[in-house]
Amino acid sequence: MYFLYLMSLLSFGVQAIFVTLAIAAGLYYLAELVEEYTVMAKYVISWLVIITAALHIGLLIFEDFPLYLNILGLIQQCLHGVLLTDFPVVRVYSLTFVTAVAMLIGHHYMAFKFFGAVYYGFSEVVAYFTLCLWMVPLALFVSLSANDYVLPTTGEKQPLLSDNNVLTDYLSRKSKRYSLLSFFSFAKDSILPQRNKKAF
Incomplete structure (x- = not known):
């Protein structure tokens, strides 16, 4: 009896590893797609924001959900819409981004409290x-890596370096990559073994 129980624990661990790897591979693939098709990604995320706002309005009309949860959700979707105005450029230190993250944490707390x-x-x-x-925060999180591959322009809102050299400023910011795709690339390079090609 104990042997089968230990086997079930072992199989649960193996399944958890496979599920984790599948999720990581899926997120990596989505990050690659977002980098390749940034305009389409912005279009899809914009529609996700609209659909989520419509779901909050539907909960307000058709269900007996508290008003504060739906107001929090609608404010959150407005903040996501503001974040999409500069997409794929996302400034993680901007007031909008910090407020959106704080609203997400507060919304989670209120939702857990309500469902409890x-x-x-x-x-x-x-x-x-x-x-x-x-749905929308995960899409925005996956799309953070698209910011790394945006070509520099002279019409950026942030002031560039003092000599207005677009390329130098772009390359100096490029070295500080903190995105989902760069994390997965680092994990792939550091964890997986490298194969050396044999010369014949």
């Missing part, structure tokens, strides 16, 4: 968190 007090089925809770809380 009022009973809903597991699928309904997962549906709310997936569609109203995680």
